[in-house]
Amino acid sequence: MDMFIKQRIKAIKKGDQSAFADIVEMYKDKIYQLCYRMLGNRHEAEDAAQEAFIRAYVNIHTYDPTMKFSSWLYRIATNLSIDRIRKKKPDVYLDAEVSGTDGLTLYSQLADESASPEDALESLELQQMVQEAILKLPEKYRTVIVLKYIDELSLQEISDILNLPIGTVKTRIHRGREALRKHLGHL
Amino acid sequence: MPCSEKIVQWMHNYLDGDIQKEEEQQLRSHIQQCEACREHFYELKKTAAFVENVSHFIPSDDFVKKVMYNLPREKRRVRWKRWFTHHPFLTAASLFILLSTSSLWAVWQEDNEFSFSKQEHLIVQNHTVIVPEGKVVEGDIVVRNGNIKIEGEVHGNVTVINGHKYLASAGEVTGQIEEVNEVFDWIWYNVKRVGYNIAKTLTK
Numbered sequence: 001m002d003m004f005i006k007q008r009i010k011a012i013k014k015g016d017q018s019a020f021a022d023i024v025e026m027y028k029d030k031i032y033q034l035c036y037r038m039l040g041n042r043h044e045a046e047d048a049a050q051e052a053f054i055r056a057y058v059n060i061h062t063y064d065p066t067m068k069f070s071s072w073l074y075r076i077a078t079n080l081s082i083d084r085i086r087k088k089k090p091d092v093y094l095d096a097e098v099s100g101t102d103g104l105t106l107y108s109q110l111a112d113e114s115a116s117p118e119d120a121l122e123s124l125e126l127q128q129m130v131q132e133a134i135l136k137l138p139e140k141y142r143t144v145i146v147l148k149y150i151d152e153l154s155l156q157e158i159s160d161i162l163n164l165p166i167g168t169v170k171t172r173i174h175r176g177r178e179a180l181r182k183h184l185g186h187l
Numbered sequence: 188m189p190c191s192e193k194i195v196q197w198m199h200n201y202l203d204g205d206i207q208k209e210e211e212q213q214l215r216s217h218i219q220q221c222e223a224c225r226e227h228f229y230e231l232k233k234t235a236a237f238v239e240n241v242s243h244f245i246p247s248d249d250f251v252k253k254v255m256y257n258l259p260r261e262k263r264r265v266r267w268k269r270w271f272t273h274h275p276f277l278t279a280a281s282l283f284i285l286l287s288t289s290s291l292w293a294v295w296q297e298d299n300e301f302s303f304s305k306q307e308h309l310i311v312q313n314h315t316v317i318v319p320e321g322k323v324v325e326g327d328i329v330v331r332n333g334n335i336k337i338e339g340e341v342h343g344n345v346t347v348i349n350g351h352k353y354l355a356s357a358g359e360v361t362g363q364i365e366e367v368n369e370v371f372d373w374i375w376y377n378v379k380r381v382g383y384n385i386a387k388t389l390t391k
């Protein structure tokens with residue numbers, strides 16, 4: 001493991017809070033990204049990401065150094081996001097909006113004739129459609145897809161984070177990708 | 188529809204970078220001659236590219252600050268310990284003065300009145316002292332038996348005794364910000380205060 005992180009963790013365990021600030025600084029973007037893709041709402045993602053770091057701090061003594069530190073953080077953030085998804089009503093996302101899209105929903109955009117995939121990706125609408133498609137995935141598929149694509153994590157890392165056999169991770173990625181294809185493949 | 192489960196499985200394995208050379212060759216040659224599978228594979232690749240390239244959002248600018256302010260306070264004992272060991276004389280002297288002049292516990296118990304340092308710009312609502320947005324308070328603020336909400340700036344230390352602090356995202360405190368809510372905190376606060384005064388007297 002990275003020496004820098006090792007030293008920071010040691011300092012945190014001794015009660016040095018400022019050492020934890022370095023950890024937050026290093027991983028905040030990735031953790032926020034994970035929460036955002038899982039929850040689909042910037043405000044809630046910010047909240048969940050902060051809670052994830054606070055939990056990590058409180059539970060730093062349970063961190064097992066044989067695991068990658070980032071994997072441990074991802075595990076905390078993933079579990080927290082899943083908890084939050086479960087507390088919600090399942091239909092809450094049907095008309096979910098991504099900030100900055102002026103109230104366009106997936107349904108209104110589906111009606112639009114879309115541009116070529118290359119330009120389309122630059123458009124906000126497509127960004128939103130991708131996020132909508134991710135949010136439509138059941139949580140077990142959503143989790144693996146998000147982990148795979150936010151940080152190009154390997155199958156082994158995802159299996160470590162979720163504490164699942166690699167075969168299960170593969171199957172879930174495949175099913176998740178098929179489900180996404182149904183929403184995005186025709187664009 | 189693609190013609191077999193096996194072919195679809197290979198497509199996914201390919202996308203995961205988890206395919207045998209031989210299978211990859213078979214997949215390629217099949218796709219060249221089968222339009223349905225070619226189409227399916229194209230859609231999967233496109234889907235993967237979309238998800239991979241979806242733009243990344245970043246958290247708020249004060250994300251780290253907010254996490255740090257919300258860390259639990261129990262670790263502060265470490266700080267007390269450090270202070271006590273670094274300032275043994277001041278700790279002993281302060282404790283002596285505190286214990287001989289008053290019963291600390293009684294003071295803690297009886298002192299229930301809401302009070303706060305009179306500084307410019309402060310607004311009070313239901314036992315909450317507010318530092319309004321856009322205002323700068325020059326100097327320290329101590330709030331007893333009430334809360335403080337900081338929306339503006341404080342150039343100094345903020346101490347809340349028996350209450351809570353709320354720091355709005357626009358709020359800023361240049362000095363220390365502290366909550367004193369337990370008798371142990373209270374002793375610590377007084378030891379530090381008395382210790383500081385002794386130190387000042389000694390260095391005069």
Ligand SMILES: [Zn+2]
Pocket residue numbers: 189190191194217221222223224225
């Ligand atoms: Zn075929």
